[in-house]
Amino acid sequence: MxxxxxxxxxxxxxxxxxxxxxxxxxxxxxxxxxxxxxxxxxxxxxxxxxxxxxxxxxxxxxxxxxxxxxxxxxxxxxxxxxxxxxxxxxxxxxxxxxxxxxxAFGNYHFNVMIKKEVHAVMANSSNNPTIISKEDYNHLPEIVQKWLNTSGVVGKQKVVSVRLKQTGEMRTKPDASWMPFKATQYYNIEHPSFIWCTEVEAFSNIKMIGRDKFNHGKGSMLIKLASLIPVVDESDNEQINSGTMLRFLGEVCWFPSGASNDYITWETIDSTSAKATFKMNQKSVSGVFKFNLNGDIVSFEADRYYGGGKNTKLEKWVISVEDYKVFEGIKIPYKCRVTWKLKEGDFNWLNLEIVDMEYNIHEIY
Known part of the structure; x- marks a missing residue:
């Protein structure tokens, strides 16, 4: 092309x-x-x-x-x-x-918007993160402590900001074709927020660009075909806000030290699972993390709105871990499969792999 x-x-x-x-x-x-x-x-x-x-x-x-x-x-x-x-x-x-x-102009305008949003999200991240010790999380459930020990966070800087890159494939329906994608995501861990931007090969020589945003407790989803035609443009409703909060909570597995922040509370379920609740702006979402005997995360499950429209219903949403990798001394799940547990059957809609991870970034964009 x-x-x-x-x-x-x-x-x-x-x-x-x-x-x-x-x-x-x-x-x-x-x-x-x-x-x-x-x-x-x-x-x-x-x-x-x-x-x-x-x-x-x-x-x-x-x-x-x-x-x-x-x-x-x-x-x-x-x-x-x-x-x-x-x-x-x-x-x-x-x-x-x-x-x-x-x-191309549409794509340029989209990237300018992303750059501004990333700077807004990351502007108040700390430049002097503290060093993590076991005392920082010894109040958490035993299995969560084991996970943090296994991840290797002790003695390292607490993660306050993240930039990661992903590749993978997604689809919009259970019988639809897989569409390859690549994405970049920025997180502010101190003030929970993120910007996720992606480029998807939707059709032959035609791409979609998308952005998910979570900031100040509010979510936003934007998808454009050929960088021009809006396919999805939803923001600041209960479904979107709750969904982006759950994304942040589930993705804490990629920056384990974030699990000890005050906005997340933990409750023991059994020896290999714990319930996490993320509270922000008088709103809260919860999900269950499951672990293996070594303390590695194997899945995250939550009830999430299936779609961003106002008439969508809650369905079981599951992130399943397929493999682990060490980035900057931290062991994380780097290959994951995301599935909706629907009445008509499982809908595996997303498979992703983290190809690059940077903690406590100095240059924002």
């Missing part, structure tokens, strides 16, 4: 040289029967230059490439209209180039 689009830009640019050559009579151009004045010939040349610059900046992944290309397309269509009889077929590549450029 990248090379095909670059080729279209370059070829379309080179074709515009014909108008310049025709205007200045550098050669006989039989393909163009209409006369072209020298001032208009300069526009043909300028369009060529802009398309070539746009192609090069696109190949080099410059953020601003689409600005140049959109200007080039406007100039291109102007000169095409002025020589419509000979150049009308140039409209088709202009349409293709414009659609791709507008999608």
């Amino acid at each position: 990248k090379f095909a689009f670059s080729f279209i830009l370059l070829l379309h640019g080179l074709i515009h040289l014909i108008g310049f050559v025709k205007a200045f009579q550098f050669a006989s151009i039989n393909q163009l029967t209409q006369s072209i004045s020298k001032p208009i010939g300069i526009l043909w040349l300028l369009t060529f230059i802009l398309l070539v610059v746009g192609a090069i900046s696109f190949i080099l992944k410059k953020d601003w490439w689409f600005f140049v290309v959109i200007i080039a397309v406007v100039l291109s269509q102007i000169v095409i209209v002025m020589s419509w009889k000979d150049a009308k077929f140039g409209t088709m590549p202009n349409v293709i180039i414009l659609l791709v450029s507008i999608s």
